[in-house]
Amino acid sequence: MLTIGKLSKATGVKIPTIRYYEQIGLLASPVRSSGNQRHYDHAAQERLAFISHARDLGFPLDAIRELLSLSDRDEHACATADDIARRQLAAVKARIARLNALQVELQRMLDHCHGGSLSDCRVIQVLGDHGLCRHDHGRAA
């Protein structure tokens, strides 16, 4: 049995975050000691590790909630999990594409900045006039 502090150290999830997960129903309320302190078993630690790992991979809490609920009904669970992961991968890919476009734009902007006063500043100019951009970074994605 672990206290919340031990659990936090074991999983790398901060204490308020663990309590937050309990609050939103992602983690079951654990048993309490006589002095009202939370005590966690091994299953809770595994579940929290799962959550933490999925969060690291960028899964939103709702997706994680769904993944966890799959444990109940085993039928076609893998296909569903696969689908959730696939969507997450698509979202990551889209973000990468968008960030790559932004990176190019920012670099281009910086390459033409050579100090001087504000009126000559390429950074300010580019930000003020979308027409100076090579890409359609906004609006899409």
Place this chain on the structure above:
Amino acid sequence: MLTIGKLSKATGVKIPTIRYYEQIGLLASPVRSSGNQRHYDHAAQERLAFISHARDLGFPLDAIRELLSLSDRDEHACATADDIARRQLAAVKARIARLNALQVELQRMLDHCHGGSLSDCRVIQVLGDHGLCRHDHGRAA
């Protein structure tokens, strides 16, 4: 002079967002009509376009506030703007690197998922055990 709706259409910034920018002091309070409606001039439109464009490039509102305030004192403004943009570029690069690692991990997870029941599901397995990952996607960056 533009109403808020026209300004919204002209810049692509949603009406509540425009009011929000005014509320947080990023956009000056415009003149009001006799019936208390906002009316914007061309300068306001340019300022909003600047904000919108910088947001598209991922600049946080605080950085934009700083960029806008540079207009006041012209001295060394470009160097400051350059610095802000440079930081933004570094942040974008870091996010790309992290997302690339996540993408690889998610793809690897999906490549080994072949349907079946939950107990065989690679997606669930990988999420449950960080040791199955090739990269240290979490904790860093």
Place this chain on the structure above:
DNA sequence: CTAATTGCTCTAGCAACTATAGCTTCAAGA
């Protein structure tokens, strides 16, 4: 036994908006 540490609950705050409710004003047609 006492002091330091850890734990508890509750509230508020962060970014950057978005949505809702309930109202007023404006513009155009009959």
Place this chain on the structure above:
DNA sequence: TCTTGAAGCTATAGTTGCTAGAGCAATTAG
């Protein structure tokens, strides 16, 4: 001129995923 529908107004609350702080109670090490 009246009316109707669109557009505008304020104010509050919700979103996501936490984090920080206040003010206590419980536990543990020396």
